[in-house]
Structure formats: structure tokens, C-alpha cells
Amino acid sequence: MSFGLSTDAKPAVLHVEHESEPLALTARLAGSGMFDDYVVYERPGSWTFAGGLLGEVVLDAERVHAHWPDRAPTARAWTGRPADALRDTFADAPLPAWNAYGWIAFEFASPEPRGRLAHLVVPRTEVTVEAGRARVTGVDAAEVEQVAKLLREPAAPVVGAPSPVGIRTGGDAYRGLVADAVAEIGAGRYQKVIVSRRVDVPHPVDVVSTFVRGRRANTPARSFLLDLGGFQATGFSPEVLVSVDAAGRVMTQPLAGTRAFGAGAAADARTRRDLETDPKEIYEHAVSVRTSQDELSRVCEPGSVQVTGFMTVKERGSVQHLGSSVSGVLAPGRTSWDALDALFPGVTASGIPKPEAIEAITRLEERRGLYSGAVVTVSHDGSLDSALVLRALYNEDGRAWLRAGAGIVGASTPDREFEETCEKLSSIAPHVVPLP
Numbered sequence: 001m002s003f004g005l006s007t008d009a010k011p012a013v014l015h016v017e018h019e020s021e022p023l024a025l026t027a028r029l030a031g032s033g034m035f036d037d038y039v040v041y042e043r044p045g046s047w048t049f050a051g052g053l054l055g056e057v058v059l060d061a062e063r064v065h066a067h068w069p070d071r072a073p074t075a076r077a078w079t080g081r082p083a084d085a086l087r088d089t090f091a092d093a094p095l096p097a098w099n100a101y102g103w104i105a106f107e108f109a110s111p112e113p114r115g116r117l118a119h120l121v122v123p124r125t126e127v128t129v130e131a132g133r134a135r136v137t138g139v140d141a142a143e144v145e146q147v148a149k150l151l152r153e154p155a156a157p158v159v160g161a162p163s164p165v166g167i168r169t170g171g172d173a174y175r176g177l178v179a180d181a182v183a184e185i186g187a188g189r190y191q192k193v194i195v196s197r198r199v200d201v202p203h204p205v206d207v208v209s210t211f212v213r214g215r216r217a218n219t220p221a222r223s224f225l226l227d228l229g230g231f232q233a234t235g236f237s238p239e240v241l242v243s244v245d246a247a248g249r250v251m252t253q254p255l256a257g258t259r260a261f262g263a264g265a266a267a268d269a270r271t272r273r274d275l276e277t278d279p280k281e282i283y284e285h286a287v288s289v290r291t292s293q294d295e296l297s298r299v300c301e302p303g304s305v306q307v308t309g310f311m312t313v314k315e316r317g318s319v320q321h322l323g324s325s326v327s328g329v330l331a332p333g334r335t336s337w338d339a340l341d342a343l344f345p346g347v348t349a350s351g352i353p354k355p356e357a358i359e360a361i362t363r364l365e366e367r368r369g370l371y372s373g374a375v376v377t378v379s380h381d382g383s384l385d386s387a388l389v390l391r392a393l394y395n396e397d398g399r400a401w402l403r404a405g406a407g408i409v410g411a412s413t414p415d416r417e418f419e420e421t422c423e424k425l426s427s428i429a430p431h432v433v434p435l436p
């Protein structure tokens with residue numbers, strides 16, 4: 001981990017033509033060993049590889065730690081909103097233009113947070129890969145040329161065979177949690193809560209190969225692969241938590257309501273009809289969209305918030321969901337950090353009302369960490385894009401695990417909600433590749 005480069009260094013830029021699959025190129029960069037820390041982030045038609053550390057910001061429950069070139073590391077206490085602590089820290093970055101990449105934990109929204117809440121980095125080298133072309137930018141010209149050389153070579157990553165992870169463990173305990181949540185809903189404590197369960201992977205994992213295999217089997221809204229400070233994760237996010245462009249246009253994409261997908265055209269059509277007509281699934285989706293509208297209305301210009309594509313079926317790997325888009329325009333004085341704060345954690349991964357749902361999750365479950373948090377990219381120009389972290393694998397200290405949840409409402413049944421977690425885990429569990 002090196003911060004030896006100066007803010008005075010002028011960026012080097014190279015444009016590269018290539019004939020490889022963007023997925024293969026980004027996986028090659030991740031597995032090249034050139035960078036100890038990196039983030040891969042896919043948006044429609046574009047893949048970004050952010051490698052190395054030019055700057056780093058880590059937020060924990062008490063302090064925000066910043067490390068910038070030409071400055072000594074700092075660790076300052078923070079109070080108030082964690083989003084404001086990040087905003088102020090990046091506003092103080094001694095860089096004329098920057099893009100940051102990283103992750104935010106579910107506990108970022110907890111009234112009594114514990115542990116590491118966010119880890120974002122400004123990369124030393126940034127690569128944008130599209131079909132047939134790539135752009136490499138960095139502060140180290142030699143490193144930029146080395147990356148460009150790697151991109152010019154045909155990429156066909158050698159990916160090991162998967163070892164599918166058993167996902168039907170812990171059913172009785174999970175059904176008990178669902179029953180407890182249904183009882184609390186019946187008592188009026190909240191309307192909806194997402195209850196999740198963890199599945200441990202019984203062997204060391206090749207995270208990069210898992211990313212390649214999983215991405216080829218999924219149709220995500222966003223995908224990601226990261227290794228920051230020794231913590232690794234990869235996932236195939238079904239929904240955009242929040243996206244803000246430089247002009248202040250903001251969008252969120254709540255998905256709620258789930259059925260299995262991928263069993264063949266006839267079976268998929270039957271489950272789709274069931275999804276579109278099930279009162280429980282329709283209710284779960286409608287209240288989630290209403291909550292997203294209310295949240296955006298707090299930070300957007302009056303009258304600008306609208307819903308489009310209401311209850312459109314979205315196919316996401318092994319499952320299909322009811323999806324909608326909610327958008328608006330940020331009000332004067334509001335920033336992308338305000339939009340993130342308003343929408344985090346995603347309503348489809350927490351519950352309604354959010355404060356009561358977060359309290360229930362904290363009480364019923366172990367610490368979630370990155371699960372149901374976000375992988376984020378944010379820029380000096382005010383833009384921000386974040387993927388809700390679901391359908392993911394996590395790897396740290398030699399242990400790997402998966403996690404999935406289901407939205408619990410008053411009409412939920414423990415058996416059906418357990419099956420829903422299995423359906424969601426099937427987006428990632430069959431594609432886990434062990435280390436050789």
C-alpha cells in the first residue's frame with residue numbers, strides 16, 4: 001500500500017483498442033497482481049477498474065481516517081450524519097479532480113453503529129473499458145503504459161471449475177426469525193422488514209474467478225469486484241440504490257416481489273404470472289415504491305419526483321422481481337451525499353418504517369457489514385452511483401460467506417420466505433470457485 005505520489009503529478013492518459021470481452025479484461029487486471037487494492041464496477045455498457053491508492057478514506061463508528069498524497073494521515077472524530085463526514089472529508093481532498101470507489105456497510109445507517117462503516121479510495125490508475133476500446137488514466141506514466149500493454153493482449157481468463165455451495169442449511173432458525181418478525185408486524189411494531197441469513201462457504205475461494213463465472217450467469221443492474229484492505233467481495237446487484245448525475249438528476253430503482261427464474265420458458269411464464277398477481281408481492285412492492293418517493297421528496301425539488309415503469313418485471317439471474325424507477329431533481333443546496341443519506345439503506349433491504357426495521361434487524365441478526373449496504377462511486381463533479389449489495393460473496397481472514405434475505409410482511413409464511421432466500425442465493429452459490 002503506497003501513497004508516494006504527489007498531487008503535483010499530471011495524469012497520463014492512453015487510449016487502447018482491444019478485441020477482448022470487457023469482463024475478461026477487468027478480471028485480468030484484478031488478477032494481475034499489479035494492484036494490492038482495487039475496485040471493479042460495471043454500469044450498462046461500461047466497466048471501470050480502479051487500481052492502487054492515491055487517496056483513501058475510511059469511516060468507522062468514531063473517526064474518519066483520511067490519507068492523501070503530500071499530507072500526513074489524519075483521524076478525526078465525527079458527529080451527526082456519516083454521509084456528511086464523508087462529504088466534508090472529500091471536500092478537503094488536495095486533488096483538483098478525483099473519482100472515488102468503495103463500499104458502505106449496512107451499519108452506516110444504524111443509530112448506534114459498530115465497526116467499519118465505509119471504505120473509499122481514489123485510485124492511482126483508472127481504466128474504463130467498453131466494447132473495443134479502453135481509456136487508461138493515472139498519475140504514474142510507467143504504470144499506465146504497463147496497464148495499456150496488458151489490455152492490448154487478447155484476454156481469455158483461465159477460470160476454475162465451480163464448487164456449488166449448499167444453501168439449504170439453517171432453515172429452522174430462519175423460519176423462526178420470520179415467525180418472530182410476522183408476530184412483531186402483527187403487534188404494530190413495523191410494516192415490513194427484510195430478515196436475512198448467512199451461508200458459510202466451506203473452502204477458500206478464488207474471488208476473481210467467481211466474479212467471472214457469476215457475471216456470465218447473471219443479468220445485474222450493476223456488478224462489482226473489490227479488494228480493499230484485505231476484504232474481498234463480488235456481486236451481481238439487482239438494483240441501483242441511488243444514481244445522481246452532475247446536473248443533479250437522481251434515480252433509485254426499488255425491486256420488491258420475487259419469484260424463481262431460469263427453469264424454462266413455460267415455468268418462467270407461470271411464475272411471472274404468479275408474481276404479477278400475488279397480493280402479498282404487489283403490496284410489498286407498492287409500499288417500497290411509496291417509501292422511495294417519500295425519501296426522494298425530502299431532497300428533491302417539489303413536483304419533480306415521479307415513478308416510471310411501475311411494477312415492471314426484471315429478470316435477475318435465478319430470480320425475477322417486480323421493479324420500478326423513482327426519479328427527481330435535487331433541490332438547490334442539496335448534493336449527492338444528501339440523496340445517498342435519504343435512500344440508505346435501500347428500503348428493499350431494510351424495511352418500513354426504516355428506523356423500526358433497522359432496529360429489528362440489529363436485534364434479530366448478527367452484524368451485516370457490506371450485505372445490504374452499497375458499492376459506491378462518487379466524483380468531484382457531484383455525480384454518484386451506487387449498487388445495492390445483494391447476490392454477493394464476501395471473503396475476509398480466510399473465511400467466505402454468502403447472505404440473502406426476504407421481505408417480511410403480515411401475510412408472509414416462514415416456508416415461502418425461506419424458499420425465497422434459496423432462490424436468491426442461487427444467483428451466486430452455483431458459481432463459487434475454490435482456490436486451486
